Amino acid sequence: MIDKNSIGIQYMQQGKYEEAARIFNEILEQDPNDPIAYINFGNLLAAVGENVRAIAFFNKAIEIDDSLATAYFGAGNTYYNQEDYVKAKDNFEQAVKLGLQEADVYFMLAMCLAQLGQEKLALPYFQRAIELNDLDEEAHFQYGLCLALLEMVDEAIPHFEKTIELNDEHPDAYYNLGVAYAFKDQSEKALEMFENALNIQPDHFLAANGKKNVEEFFRKH
Template sequence: MDKNKQGIEFLQQGKIEKALELFTEAIEENPQDAIGYVNFANVLVSVGENERAETFLKRAIQLDDKAAAAYYSYGNLLFNKEKYNQAASFFEKAIQNGMNSNDGYYMLGMCFVHLGRNELALPYLMRSVELDETDNEARFQYALALAQSEAYSEAISHLEKVVKLDPQHADALYNLSVAYAMTDEQPHKVLQLLNKALEIQPDHLLALNVKKVIEQEFQK
């Protein structure tokens, strides 16, 4: 078996030392192959050695400036450092160089979410959901972006799918209640959703606050 593939299997099993050993051998045997450096960097990131990881990712890009995996990993590293502008640039390069999985589009969309650029986040989050309809977190974030754009009917449609896949998703239930409230849904429906959210997460402050406001309206 290819040492890079075998190393990835060890990494997925949590066998960090074994993975590092195989990735080191892969680099020694093929020092001009960027993928070995990317894999080694990913292990370093997993154990919190970000500076060393950055060195390996820079080397990977020097060897192959079209290595989508290197740009994606570098983007993740920068995202975790909250350097969202820089991270977005690397995710864009990953996509430009052939990364067509939902992960790249999702992470690029989330960069723009953190930068407060909802209008830029929307198309990437939408594409992420199109590429993998089972990714519930991507769908949830896309729904939030839709709601932020006041596209409440579309947001409701996606939030309902999120809740169908994960009935215990308190945040989705809360945001669904708000979206219903914004479309003039009956207050009892909104309360029903808020109560479900609070059953799952009793300390959900946003849900508690909205519920209090609605109940006060009922008492008038």
């Protein structure tokens, strides 16, 4: 027997949201206590920006079976999109506690902590996200940012470099590398990085400002 939830997920992945909603509705009509259908419907609602309804569906899934890590993960993402970082963090922590071992959940937990100004607490979660998926450019970039904010510049540089290795069109990674090199008094390298950022994104205000400051430094010395 073909699993209807799988068909609904397939429709979602194809962007056929109405068809997916119809399938999940059918499942819930047949079995109003299918927690997986509630989770999938929650993910669908979140994808179309109906965050409040999405959370209600995730909560319903948790009410039926509070051991489903993916329900907490879905709720966490939705709260994060609403900028409710405390509730998002609580849900991601619960997902991890229930055994969800995916790079995404560790990355999102780290992002919550960073948004809450708890950069030091975020570090091990960024680290774990990268261990689980070393090819995630955004995880490397955000980890680098977090390290840089804590003035751990030498540790941050390899992660900005890795971001560029994975995506050489990442202006913010070049910009932050420029800042790191300026911090280390390596002005020529800093200038090169600011210029790289501006080549990709000519209106990158911060990179333009960084470049101007380094050029002024050269004029004075």
